[in-house]
Amino acid sequence: APAKAPKACQLTEFVGTAIGNTIGMVIANVDPALHDAMKIDKKYRSIGIVGARTGAGPHIFAADEAVKATNSEVLVIELPRDTEGGAGHGSLIIFGAADVSDARRAVEVMLSELDRTFGDVYGNAAGHLEFQYTARASFALNKAFGAPIGQAFGITVGAPAAIGVLMADTAAKAATVDTVGYASPGNGGTSYSNEVIYMFSGDSGAVRQSIHAARDVGKQLLGTLDPTTELKSTTTPYI
Amino acid sequence: APAKAPKACQLTEFVGTAIGNTIGMVIANVDPALHDAMKIDKKYRSIGIVGARTGAGPHIFAADEAVKATNSEVLVIELPRDTEGGAGHGSLIIFGAADVSDARRAVEVMLSELDRTFGDVYGNAAGHLEFQYTARASFALNKAFGAPIGQAFGITVGAPAAIGVLMADTAAKAATVDTVGYASPGNGGTSYSNEVIYMFSGDSGAVRQSIHAARDVGKQLLGTLDPTTELKSTTTPYI
Amino acid sequence: APAKAPKACQLTEFVGTAIGNTIGMVIANVDPALHDAMKIDKKYRSIGIVGARTGAGPHIFAADEAVKATNSEVLVIELPRDTEGGAGHGSLIIFGAADVSDARRAVEVMLSELDRTFGDVYGNAAGHLEFQYTARASFALNKAFGAPIGQAFGITVGAPAAIGVLMADTAAKAATVDTVGYASPGNGGTSYSNEVIYMFSGDSGAVRQSIHAARDVGKQLLGTLDPTTELKSTTTPYI
Numbered sequence: 001a002p003a004k005a006p007k008a009c010q011l012t013e014f015v016g017t018a019i020g021n022t023i024g025m026v027i028a029n030v031d032p033a034l035h036d037a038m039k040i041d042k043k044y045r046s047i048g049i050v051g052a053r054t055g056a057g058p059h060i061f062a063a064d065e066a067v068k069a070t071n072s073e074v075l076v077i078e079l080p081r082d083t084e085g086g087a088g089h090g091s092l093i094i095f096g097a098a099d100v101s102d103a104r105r106a107v108e109v110m111l112s113e114l115d116r117t118f119g120d121v122y123g124n125a126a127g128h129l130e131f132q133y134t135a136r137a138s139f140a141l142n143k144a145f146g147a148p149i150g151q152a153f154g155i156t157v158g159a160p161a162a163i164g165v166l167m168a169d170t171a172a173k174a175a176t177v178d179t180v181g182y183a184s185p186g187n188g189g190t191s192y193s194n195e196v197i198y199m200f201s202g203d204s205g206a207v208r209q210s211i212h213a214a215r216d217v218g219k220q221l222l223g224t225l226d227p228t229t230e231l232k233s234t235t236t237p238y239i
Numbered sequence: 240a241p242a243k244a245p246k247a248c249q250l251t252e253f254v255g256t257a258i259g260n261t262i263g264m265v266i267a268n269v270d271p272a273l274h275d276a277m278k279i280d281k282k283y284r285s286i287g288i289v290g291a292r293t294g295a296g297p298h299i300f301a302a303d304e305a306v307k308a309t310n311s312e313v314l315v316i317e318l319p320r321d322t323e324g325g326a327g328h329g330s331l332i333i334f335g336a337a338d339v340s341d342a343r344r345a346v347e348v349m350l351s352e353l354d355r356t357f358g359d360v361y362g363n364a365a366g367h368l369e370f371q372y373t374a375r376a377s378f379a380l381n382k383a384f385g386a387p388i389g390q391a392f393g394i395t396v397g398a399p400a401a402i403g404v405l406m407a408d409t410a411a412k413a414a415t416v417d418t419v420g421y422a423s424p425g426n427g428g429t430s431y432s433n434e435v436i437y438m439f440s441g442d443s444g445a446v447r448q449s450i451h452a453a454r455d456v457g458k459q460l461l462g463t464l465d466p467t468t469e470l471k472s473t474t475t476p477y478i
Numbered sequence: 479a480p481a482k483a484p485k486a487c488q489l490t491e492f493v494g495t496a497i498g499n500t501i502g503m504v505i506a507n508v509d510p511a512l513h514d515a516m517k518i519d520k521k522y523r524s525i526g527i528v529g530a531r532t533g534a535g536p537h538i539f540a541a542d543e544a545v546k547a548t549n550s551e552v553l554v555i556e557l558p559r560d561t562e563g564g565a566g567h568g569s570l571i572i573f574g575a576a577d578v579s580d581a582r583r584a585v586e587v588m589l590s591e592l593d594r595t596f597g598d599v600y601g602n603a604a605g606h607l608e609f610q611y612t613a614r615a616s617f618a619l620n621k622a623f624g625a626p627i628g629q630a631f632g633i634t635v636g637a638p639a640a641i642g643v644l645m646a647d648t649a650a651k652a653a654t655v656d657t658v659g660y661a662s663p664g665n666g667g668t669s670y671s672n673e674v675i676y677m678f679s680g681d682s683g684a685v686r687q688s689i690h691a692a693r694d695v696g697k698q699l700l701g702t703l704d705p706t707t708e709l710k711s712t713t714t715p716y717i
Contacts, residue, residue: 288644
């Protein structure tokens, strides 16, 4: 589904909405008590806030584009256990800036990227698959996944988690990539979600080759649990 | 929805049911092995047990009335990640008493309060908002949120969590209140739920003023994600 | 519901599917980078992987039969917060073996046991109950629950968690059993799920007697929350 047309909302803090029950907002001058409670440095007078019920990978990769494109920093990336009854996460991402226009711009860029980053998300009644790729990782991907800054970086996500294990092995074997991380329901990196996430860097062609191989395998496996539903992209594949 | 009429259940341990798939029970003499396993002091021979699929704030504020009104103590407050596919919590609350009639009474009072404490819960397909207020916090609110005993105390809850951030800032600015806590999906205080909870005390008028301001903002924001559904109270607003 | 007929899946790694959106797979030679990332000893060249959206008890008890019946070890038992919007868990279980035929056999045995181990799972719109029993616990039950190896062992599970508390007390009183563990939403042993799990060992008759008593009580309690639905076994009761 494409991003929804935002409802007219008169609050100056409201920026927009997007796919995945995503909402973007901005606070021009964060209350000092909240600065303390959120453990955010007061030099970030303004914050941009983006949250969603569904999607962590799409949001983190979109946030990465936002920090590349704007004069802001990513302060918080948290992954609630959500997806509205599904097997994965939602997200809460907070940008910091000295100026509200920069915080707003970060939110706008992030929201505008989400249709693209949902492009390799595939779901059926039994679970979901997700693939993300960037030619050059920046600070959001470094903060969330430990991605080496400036390098090509990708992730494969499979739910139920068992499918993610096999996709990880497939990605590791398909090309010469460096393993950056492996997250599973109980070992950290997820919020007890039913996903395995595999993270890897390398040269651009290798990272994409690994994703293509894992995507091909993952679709066949997830299809066995719900044979009557065709696994289609949520928007348009981009990798 | 009002509390369901309890089904005739012949077990002496059964007390009643209420909104939110809530059930209340009592054990007159807890088995010693269970006392140990639950890490509950044996002086509490009797326990009252209230659990729900949906609702943590409503249940904790209702439990607070129960400990005020009865000769019991609140021993356990746990917040499962639940709401039946929604973004928030369920609850498990255990009262201890030396006498079973006291434990039963605590459960009865708590169940009877739930229709009121669900009064400022608002939901749509995209998320939910929750507001709670008491003129005088007691031991359940102290245990769950660190509320100063005897003071007016309130919470704002927004899901997806991003909306809760903006509501927290709104509440902090709307009146002179003291921040007691801030809970988010990944920083503790939630069970990786897609909520931000802001907790504050102050004088009674200030706490209510902050809640009113946050409620006004939250409804506008949550409405942008599901414009066709009117945000109505689950029961009847009380704040 | 019985196990689904597996879709024809051409991947050599695919083994089969079963009830609970369960999938079983095998990797003949795990990639060395994945061995490291998963923290699995390299002597297990081959792994069997079974994951599900719904069910932890049924899967762990089925895995226990698999390790008894095959030349494999259970390396990973993780319990995601899942059940597709329900109150409980899914599962991720990994077997290790030196030889792929042993890993495959473990997966096959486990999948074949699931119809039986779902036999004492009862659900309605408000929650679920689960009971499991073995005359002789082996390594999977020891790893997951601390079950004494070689002894009769059982668990009772109630959701919402409050019902599980009363079932635990009922089981502890019904026969002479030894408490092995008690897991609740916030005290560990669950993944913030809305369940209380009670684990106990003893002689075979006592363990079964405790389960029968808890099952009788649990069905009456869960029925009060959804009086119009009869609580029936997911497959066929076995205890």
